[in-house]
Amino acid sequence: MLDRSVTARDHTYPAAGLDVVEAVRDLSSRELAPIVRKIDGEGHYPEAVLRAFGRAGAFACHLPGETAGGGDLVTAIRAMAAAGEYCLSTSFCMWCQNALGWYIFASDNAELKTGLGRRVAAGDALGGTALSNPMKTLFGIEPIRLKGKRVEGGYVVRGALPYVSNLGNDHYFGAVFEADDAPKRFVMAIVPCAAAGVELSGDTKFAALDGTRTFSVRLRDVIIPDPLVLADPSDAFIKRIRAGFVLLQAGMGIGLVRGCIALMNQVKGPLGHVNKYLDVQPEHLAAQLGTIAAKVDRLAATPFESDQAYWRAVIEARLALSELALAAAHAAMLHCGARGYIANATAQRRLRESYFVAIVTPAIKQLKKMLADMAH
């Protein structure tokens, strides 16, 4: 049975603003910290923690038109950062969940909002987003991988995507396909993993982020009924949601950098007398992080701004955070030395995780292409 607070028409969410961040911080230290090695080493999916975050309101605060004050991306980012201080897999799963809710509540599909949307907002229904491929297609990097045939009452969709995370048999994800009827266009919809013809396969072992339930997804003539469509055509919709999609990823980067700074500070006692000769010190990283996080906060206050200068600033902030994540994880390794180099050390895990911030769509190379394309 669903929690009354998210199914009734006069629904309320459990907490707002700082309360949500504090709740996630508290849950992370008590319930996430003890299992981070299991997540990293055994590919354990932190489902119970994610659902607890959902009950604490972590997946609801950024949803436009849904919570008091509406669309508070800053809180959502801070909550993801609080978990990301311990574990990037968990922070990324939170982002997947937040992106799914973001699409639903930014759409005009009222039925999806009051139905699946509220279950996603509460962490009762889990899921993610298959937008890497279309995000690359729209910026001229690769062809679209899903194709849809218009039929009475919906679409029949087929194709394959190499990686989609935070999935399971009863999960959902947002996807974009090319429709075959005129005019030529892309359509964005929700795909239930339980729909006939959806096949998840997952024997890939990743360098990190292995606890994210990341699958290859094949769609074999999957029926997507019109009530699951978010936008048709979807180009304008994707333009509307793209800044939020990118800015919400900041939580992962901020959390990871904070975690690396904490590692450097932890070894100050035994190793400070020699670590002080290293070029990058935790204070430098903290100052750089403060500047980027303040910029993210400003940008996240107006996620639907359509101005090109705004979009450029979003891309620049995301790029700066990717580069800072790599620099911070590298510095943490140098500061921790041999104790960071042992197989289950936190520093080496954070180093592997940091590359994910740099390669998840939009990857550093895509961000640099986008900036170069804007120049002419």
Ligand SMILES: Cc1cc2nc3c(=O)[nH]c(=O)nc-3n(C[C@H](O)[C@H](O)[C@H](O)COP(=O)(O)OP(=O)(O)OC[C@H]3O[C@@H](n4cnc5c(N)ncnc54)[C@H](O)[C@@H]3O)c2cc1C
């Ligand atoms: C752990 C993990 C989780 C991810 N979760 C999601 C998700 O939830 N949703 C989502 O949409 N995307 C997801 N991705 C994809 C991710 O966002 C990037 O698209 C991906 O890392 C590649 O981006 P890139 O720009 O570096 O492209 P490149 O690495 O340059 O790749 C370009 C294309 O090569 C193909 N390719 C990928 N892997 C291989 C391979 N092993 N061999 C041959 N070709 C390959 C793919 O079609 C890819 O799009 C995930 C990736 C990883 C590693």
